[in-house]
Amino acid sequence: MCGIVGYIGKQDATQLMVNALRRLEYRGYDSAGVASIHADSLKVHKRAGKVADLEKLLRKNPGKGSIGIGHTRWATHGNPNDLNAHPHTDNSGEIALVHNGIIENYQSLRKKLLEEGYVLHSETDTEVLTVFIRSIYDKINDLAEAVRLALAEAQGAFGIAVISTLEPDKIIAARRGSPLLVGIGDSEYIVASDATAIIQHTRQVLYLNDNEMAIVTSEGYVAKTIDNEAIDSKIHNLEFDLERIERGGFDHFMLKEIYEQPSTFRDAFRGRLLPQDGQARLGGLIPVVEKLRRAPRIILAACGTSWHAALVGEYMIEMLARVPVEVEFASEFRYRNPVLNKEDVVFAISQSGETADTLAAVREAKLKGATVLGIVNVVGSSIARETEAGVFIHAGPEIGVASTKAFTSQIGVLALIALFLGRMQHLSQRDGVAIAMALKQIPEQIQYILDRSEAIKTIAHKFKDARNFMYLGRSFNFPVALEGALKLKEISYIHAEGYQAAEMKHGPLALIDEHMPVVFIATQDEIYDKVISNIEVVRARNGSVIAIANEGDSRIAELAEHVIYIPNTIPMLTPILTALPLQLLAYYIALERGCDVDMPRNLAKSVTVE
Ligand code: F6R
Secondary structure, three states: OOEEEEEEOOOOHHHHHHHHHHHHHHHOOOEEEEEEEEOOEEEEEEEEOOHHHHHHHHHHOOOOOOEEEEEEEOOOOOOOOOOOOOOEEOOOOOEEEEEEEEEOOHHHHHHHHHHOOOOOOOOOHHHHHHHHHHHHHHHHOOHHHHHHHHHHHOOEEEEEEEEEOOOOOOEEEEEEEOOOEEEEOOOOEEEEOOHHHOOOOOOEEEEOOOOEEEEEEOOEEEEEEOOOOEOOOOEEEOOOOHHHHOOOOOOOHHHHHHHOHHHHHHHHHOOOEEHHHOEEOOHHHHHHHHHHHHOOOEEEEEOHHHHHHHHHHHHHHHHHHOOOEEEEEHHHHHHHOOOOOOOOEEEEEEOOOOOHHHHHHHHHHHHOOOEEEEEEOOOOOHHHHHOOEEEEOOOOOOOOOOOOHHHHHHHHHHHHHHHHHHHHOOOOHHHHHHHHHHHHHHHHHHHHHHOOOHHHHHHHHHHOOOOEEEEEEOHHHHHHHHHHHHHHHHHHOOEEEEEEHHHHHHOHHHHOOOOOEEEEEEOOOOOHHHHHHHHHHHHOOOOEEEEEEEOOOHHHHHHOOEEEEEOOOOHHHHHHHHHHHHHHHHHHHHHHOOOOOOOOOOOOOOOOOO
16 A cells, blocks of 8 residues: 655656556555655655556656655545645655655644644645654754654654755655565665565665665665664565566456466465375475474464455365364454464465554564464565565465455465375375375366356356345355455445355345346355255345356256356365456456456555554
8 A cells, every 4th residue: 555666876766766656556546746856956746646647747847856756645644636645745845755654643743743833734644744854854954863753753654765955865765564675776776665666677675674764875775773773684686577567468467467377376386285295395384393283273364365365274274184273354363352372373364465454463473472474475575574484375476456366376375284284183195195186287277267268258248237246155165255256346346245155044135136146156065055055045036146166067057047167176176266257257347347457446455554
């Protein structure tokens, strides 16, 4: 949420920052802006809307200079209008600041500044922070120190970048809670919220940790804590390619990411699956193997789509390892004071590795003494760094706001973890081999579904004007029903509910009539017959049934108006295959409705605020 960038070097800062903001736009697209310094003067260009709107403004009135900061906003405090857009400046227009996060004590700071005679124009917490820095600068005449002292008093979350004509040769960057890194080039440096903004320029990065700041000039940088302590700043090498963050001929990132799933899923188990032994080799868990073996309980904490993957993980781990598993909404975790024992193992599941609620759950669980591990996509992210050990899902950068490939890879990794734990407990080699063999087939089976997407387009066209949708599934596919409904809601703005199919008769059945399309996930497993009965109940109330069923299931065709077939696999892996048609259905419905698939309204990728 919110993307920030800063540049210092020899290039045209504005042009470079606009390109970077385009890459960061998935983090927020309510407004965009840049500030640059040229000939001792600070110029700010900003406006409500997308980066393309900012570019229009810059075409008429270009920015100049080789130092600047930029921002793409997901609004928290104040409407998404021109005034509230970042960068914000102090009263004299000499200090500019961009911010990702929330300054929680901004009301008291605001009051204090107004009393001291400073003027505030916008409704944002960010302007308050900018003017607060100015108020300290006025007393000490040192920009980096003014930023440091202001941040020591600020409460809440921030990733910030500051420039000023008062000291025009530096960018000051700092973070607490919101991600920030410094890309290191040849006499040039780029500060950014994430690596997608800098990969075009350099692979060398310094990740700032919470409560750290960097004072960056074109000659180098000094990094320290906000408490003024020296830090050991290690340089990391980025390991993904530029092509992975481009659309590559697809109309949308979401579609590209859906179509990447045969390879991203393969990457999740590459080098980790030992089919002959029916075992998984998870190098990232080796340091904690004994803790895992002894764990009386496993807790999976996550948000949104990652939480749905966690539900599938619960079923898989309990089935294979016979260890009790609890799935927690990371956003509730620390507020309900959960019972945690030191022997418990907590897995935090997060695509971005930056979700504020999940990060807070990690910290809470660590505080209580549990072993905290990560299942994360983004290498170098906060959750990856703050957990004791873990397993990367290796899905590559996910740019589409609606998560797709991360979901299937998370389930793939959870299946490996379930296999790994199972084989340490009671799972036989023979059963392990069957699971490993089934996992190996999944990439081709995903491809099979993708090759038949035309049928899904037809269904999307027919139901594009529906006002509500119901998604029903049971057992391993109940979480997929939740995920299918979430995908539709977030990108097409159609109200959708995911439900456990058998629970429907306890209330939601009242919603069914001829206007309610009902998507049933009806794969052939031990409760298939029960799901068929649930379909009959819906048909008896004139609901239109769309079924996701196994190839070769002739019975379902007689009951459902539309059937989308998936290849056969073992029940625990069906969620990976059943999720695919639901991702495509949501995508094509959103497209039919003219929605902005990659930038759905009100949303943003990587929720770094509570
Ligand atoms: C939905 C979606 C969100 C995320 C959630 C957690 O398509 O993308 O629900 O799954 O915000 O994000 P991560 O996995 O990055 O922690």
